[in-house]
Amino acid sequence: MPDSPLWKAGRLVLVVVVVVAALMWLVAQVPKLNPFTTETRDRTGPAMLQAVRDLSQYHAAEGDFQVVVDVEHDVAWVPDVIAGNRTLFVARGSVSAYVDLGTLSDEALTVDEEKKTVVVRLPGPKLAKPNIDQEHTYLYSQDRGAWDRVKSLFEETDQREFYLLAEKRIGDAAKEAGLTTRAERNTRQMLTGIFTSLGYEAEFPTDRT
Known part of the structure; x- marks a missing residue:
């Protein structure tokens, strides 16, 4: 009726x-x-040096990745046109694979002066934390219900959720991309070149330090 x-x-x-x-x-x-409308004023002071560290990591491989984060927030029993949102967030980032040469102990190198060989027991390669490219990372689109549109007039969108998801997805992709294998191979090639120039032949056993 x-x-x-x-x-x-x-x-x-x-x-x-x-x-x-x-x-x-x-x-x-x-x-x-x-x-x-929001007016932005940058009153940030100069950065202060907190600490200096010596690095011993040899970054031997790097991969570039892109992911489209698709996140939807639904409100139970409420139509999407009233409340809820769906966001598409495009993120680009890189992940490097490295070997930490600083962990090498005296037992990691065995030199045979007679045979002119060096046995090097390398530690296992690791993946660094994903580095998000801010210049090519952006909010692509966001569909919002009427209530969410009204709220957006009074509060800024918190994008931390999307960055964290992007980092996780890129990190997962890096694990499947074979970067650690490439990093270990490149590290061996680098050390082989160094020892060869010194007149030694480098050998790399499969057991780790």
Whole structure:
């Protein structure tokens, strides 16, 4: 029935959605009408040196990755047009694989002066933390319900969730890309070249230090 409570409630919700959508469209078309514009002032002071560390890691391989993070937040029993959002976040980053030569002990190198050989027991290669490329990482799109659109006028979108997901996905991809194998091979080639120039032949047993 046109006059039933359900019909009246549905009609009220429809009117609210239309009004909110119209206001959002108007603000988007005429930015000067938005009373909640943000003015940014950079008052950041100079960076202060906290510590200096000597690095002994040989970064022997690096992979570049890109991922599209697709996150949807639904509100139970509420239509998407009213509340909820779906975000597409494009992230690009790199992951390097390295061998920490600083962990080599005296027992890791066995030199035979007679045979002119050096046995090198390398530690296992590791993956560094993903490095997100800020210049090529951005919020691609975000579909929001009417309520979320209104909230966005008063609070900024927190993108930490998307960055953390992007780091995890890129890190997982790096594990499957064979970077550690390539890093170990490149490290062996580098050390072989050094020892060869010194007149020694390098050998690399499979057991680790």
